[in-house]
Amino acid sequence: MSIAIKSLHARGLELADANYQLRVLHEGDVAGLPTFPQKLAEHGIDGLTPTTMRVLQLNIGKMCNQSCKHCHVDAGPDRKEMMSKELLRRCIDVARTHGFSVVDITGGAPEMHPDFRWLVEELSASNIKVMVRCNLTIILANPKYHDLPAFFAMHGVHVVSSLPFYDERNTDRQRGDGVFRDSIEALQMLNRVGYGVNGSGLVIDLVYNPVGALLPGPQAQLERDFKRELHQRHGITFNSLICITNMPISRFLEFLLASGNYARYMEKLVAAFNPAAALGVMCRDTISVGYDGMLYDCDFNQMLELPVNGPSRHINDFDAGVLMHRRIVVDQHCYGCTAGAGSSCGGQIEV
Amino acid sequence: MANYYDPADLAKFGKIGDFQKPLADKYFAWYGEVFAEGALTQREKSLIALAVAHAIQCPYCIDAYTTDSMEKGASEAMMMEAVHVAAAIRGGASLVHATMMMNKVNETLM
Numbered sequence: 428m429s430i431a432i433k434s435l436h437a438r439g440l441e442l443a444d445a446n447y448q449l450r451v452l453h454e455g456d457v458a459g460l461p462t463f464p465q466k467l468a469e470h471g472i473d474g475l476t477p478t479t480m481r482v483l484q485l486n487i488g489k490m491c492n493q494s495c496k497h498c499h500v501d502a503g504p505d506r507k508e509m510m511s512k513e514l515l516r517r518c519i520d521v522a523r524t525h526g527f528s529v530v531d532i533t534g535g536a537p538e539m540h541p542d543f544r545w546l547v548e549e550l551s552a553s554n555i556k557v558m559v560r561c562n563l564t565i566i567l568a569n570p571k572y573h574d575l576p577a578f579f580a581m582h583g584v585h586v587v588s589s590l591p592f593y594d595e596r597n598t599d600r601q602r603g604d605g606v607f608r609d610s611i612e613a614l615q616m617l618n619r620v621g622y623g624v625n626g627s628g629l630v631i632d633l634v635y636n637p638v639g640a641l642l643p644g645p646q647a648q649l650e651r652d653f654k655r656e657l658h659q660r661h662g663i664t665f666n667s668l669i670c671i672t673n674m675p676i677s678r679f680l681e682f683l684l685a686s687g688n689y690a691r692y693m694e695k696l697v698a699a700f701n702p703a704a705a706l707g708v709m710c711r712d713t714i715s716v717g718y719d720g721m722l723y724d725c726d727f728n729q730m731l732e733l734p735v736n737g738p739s740r741h742i743n744d745f746d747a748g749v750l751m752h753r754r755i756v757v758d759q760h761c762y763g764c765t766a767g768a769g770s771s772c773g774g775q776i777e778v
Numbered sequence: 779m780a781n782y783y784d785p786a787d788l789a790k791f792g793k794i795g796d797f798q799k800p801l802a803d804k805y806f807a808w809y810g811e812v813f814a815e816g817a818l819t820q821r822e823k824s825l826i827a828l829a830v831a832h833a834i835q836c837p838y839c840i841d842a843y844t845t846d847s848m849e850k851g852a853s854e855a856m857m858m859e860a861v862h863v864a865a866a867i868r869g870g871a872s873l874v875h876a877t878m879m880m881n882k883v884n885e886t887l888m
Contacts, residue, residue, distance in 0.1 A: 593853075594853065597853075642849050
């Protein structure tokens with residue numbers, strides 16, 4: 428049975444500190460594992476550099492109606508950090524000026540940000556594709572969110588939503604009691620306005636990540652399972668299943684340490700290192716912006732407070748030329764994105 | 779030898795080649811091919827392995843193929859059904875021998 432948990436921050440744990448997490452990744456019970464740069468070098472890869480700047484990912488706040496056990500953001504109802512409207516405006520300007528084709532809005536539950544709808548409207552008006560990482564339950568959390576499916580549809584938002592498994596037991600184990608039931612109802616609401624329905628042009632992708640110290644299974648096979656089970660049991664349709672590996676940071680790191688799985692999980696990630704996946708990682712075409720405007724190579728670096736290399740470290744100092752010539756910041760958690768078929772916010776890299 | 783079974787020994791499986799390499803090499807090459815995607819999916823093979831692991835009650839195999847089945851996307855229900863198949867065959871193997879007992883009874887008694 429799943430019990431609602433508070434964020435690491437609210438519990439005052441040292442694991443809430445990014446530097447402490449990095450120390451665990453380097454000095455924890457993982458002696459003898461190669462560093463990530465060493466592993467890249469073994470395969471003749473001299474660090475990672477950007478290929479393009481296609482996706483501007485905005486983490487607009489850490490507040491969330493859920494507090495999932497594996498959350499890499501350490502988000503929850505007790506987190507208050509939110510991006511100011513001034514910074515949001517600056518992000519929109521950057522997205523417009525520098526030709527980003529997608530703005531990927533995440534959190535927390537980004538819909539809880541008071542300027543969320545304004546942000547989507549502004550981006551949509553500029554013909555920038557908007558992706559929203561929606562946790563589904565937010566749609567039912569309060570009557571003021573019940574019209575989110577219609578709002579998303581009006582702006583052609585690409586909705587990406589976590590559903591760790593197609594059964595209640597495993598979903599609630601990771602995301603909290605009642606989450607599966609509400610997620611199913613929210614998916615049915617999204618289906619009713621056209622999401623996941625052939626020919627509608629409205630896309631809802633689901634995200635699978637393992638409910639424990641495991642690598643994700645083969646994406647194509649799991650997608651077939653999810654589609655069959657969700658349709659048979661609940662009449663739900665969706666577009667694609669995205670498999671994401673849990674990163675050994677924040678609350679998932681807490682679980683790994685508390686359950687005695689940490690060393691085994693790190694060994695598993697390292698053993699499954701795939702050089703092809705390393706060359707396809709999302710940080711090569713993404714810029715991630717924190718709630719305070721700081722720039723990162725990805726959302727995971729953001730949570731470890733590892734900003735981009737070079738002088739263009741804040742959205743107010745955004746310099747595309749400098750950023751395109753940066754070396755991407757890597758550390759031990761990067762093994763999560765390069766294990767097996769690879770993992771990114773867009774799913775497995777080699778499908 | 780403090781323990782007959784140690785989870786850490788699972789990771790040492792490859793070391794059987796230290797005592798006899800050519801046979802170990804052949805075994806592991808064959809093992810790898812057996813579990814590759816073929817007429818059966820990798821998940822189906824993993825579930826068969828999980829069932830066999832229970833039938834032969836090998837702790838190492840149960841450890842390895844519980845993890846592997848989950849990583850192949852098997853649900854808890856799939857894994858438990860696989861174990862029931864193993865158990866049903868084991869139970870049936872005992873029970874079907876009852877026909878020998880019955881044959882013996884029938885040929886012995888008037």
